[in-house]
Amino acid sequence: MFERYNLDLNVDEKTIDKTLPGIKVQLGALQRACRDNGIPVVILIEGWNASGITSVSGEIVQAIDPRGYNLYSIGAPTDEEKAHHLIWRFCIKTPAKGRFAIFARSWYSRTLAEQLSGLNWKEQLKESTSAIRNFERQLVDDGTLVLKFFLHISKEEQRRRMIERERDTLTGWMITKGDWDFHHQYDLYLPVIEQIIEETDTPFSPWTVVEATNPLYAGFKVISRITKALDKIVSGKESPSKNYRNISHKYKKRLDLDNVDLTKTVTKQDYSGQLREYQDRVREAQYLLYKRKVPLIIVYEGWDAAGKGGNILRLTASMNPRGYEVVPVSRPNDNELSHHYLWRFYTHFPKAGHITLFDRSWYGRVLVERVEGFCSEDEWKRAYNEINEMEQNFVSEGGGIVKFWLEIDQDEQLARFQQRETDSRKQWKITDEDWRNREKWNEYRGAVNEMLAKTDTLHSSWTLVESNDKFYARLKTLQTTIDYVGTLL
Secondary structure (H helix, E strand, C coil), X not given: XXXXXXXXXXXXXXXXXXXXXXXXXXXXXXXHHHHHHCCXXXXXXXXXXXXXXXXXXXXXXXXXXXHHEEEEECCCCCHHHHCCCCCHXXXXXXXXXXXXXXXXXXXXXXXXXXXXXXXXXHHHHHHXXXXXXXHHXXXXXXXXXXXXXXXXXXXXXXXXXXXHHHHCCCCHHHCCXXXXXXXXXXXXXXXXXXXXXXXXXXXXCCEEEEECCCHHHHHHHHHHHHHHHHHHHHHCCCCCCCCCCCCCCCECCCCCHHHCCCCCCCCHHHHHHHHHHXXXXXXXXXXXXXXXXXXXXXXXXECCCCCHHHHHHHHHCCCCHHHEEEEECCCCCHHXXXXXXXXXXXXXXXXXXXXXXXXXXXXXXXXXXXXXXXXXXXXXXXXXXXXXXXXXXXXXXXXXXXXEEEECXXXXXXXXXXXHHHCCCCHHHCCHHHHHHHHCHHHHHHHHHHHHHXXXXXCCCEEEEECCCHHHHHHXXXXXXXXXXXXXX
């Protein structure tokens, strides 16, 4: 692929001096237009070591308002980042609506540095590029403009620049043994980089390869391409959101709420006897997860008053509180609304060896947001695939997910609502919104069944919990969690 590019390509310096200032002024104006129109922009500057990533990034930021962008210089991951999956550290850095995120190196460099070191690097690379394509497509579907540039120089040019930097007392520290090791393997990495670029050069986030032998030309080409792309978006000639869907998930046998046996019960005596035993086993499972650095997500969804809070309380009763977090999910705030809707959940994903319990979750997009009209039809229909991809990425990198739907019938819900209204200790649990939601029971039931059908996958399955009897429901979630952790270890 790279052989197609003429690395001596150049533009007359006088031409650059004459036209570049005007392009930068236009770029600044387009940035402000993106801000006013709520268009988020991601710019990736990738390339060989010493290819000019820093200088090109500097040219970009000189042309735009510093209050409207974040520049991320991506190096080796921190201990916190190592404890999460590859994409996590970049997901949480994606821009809010109207802002720019500029990555001086990105998930591509980290994929190359981290994935190629393993014995199964070819399989790891395949999984990583698939996750990257999904990640970028989700951003674009949500209205983000993604622009990717790879600065290409020859092996000889790289060697010349590295020697030049080493001889300069101001830049000598920049060249490390690792840089030279990478240089000596230039010919080995070349076809791998070509493969990564070809596999992630998509209609929704294409690559621009920049002939970077001349630094002035490289900066000129990158800024010109960014300006042109932004102009198309701002002028309405092109939309960043094109709904590039890629549904390829394997589903389990279809679940249906009509098949849930709500007559299942357990006696109080049996409940008391088994509860402590199960809680002890949950504590043991937590320590094994921590010891083996396996992160676990537990999702609780269900009808209002189905018993999610009490269930979570029993599940965590014997856990070490330093090793888990319970995340209660309510309406998103303004900052969360300005990002992709999955962004606020990524920020709470557990690190290696830890557990996060979500009291309601990202499934709100296909339940309450769908039924109440808080998102568009296209957004909630698109969400099934986005959720499956997010969960698959988490599991494929060593995590585990348990998903519970707590099912009760309408009569039981009514009884619990009425009890909450008359019990002063529980009145805070019942709201007017709960009663409004109850009036739409059939709409919600249809949405739940579709959610189960489209997100009960081989890598992340649902467990339906018969919850008319709270004792039975609590024991079932404890036992299910214990059994699932056993499959991870």
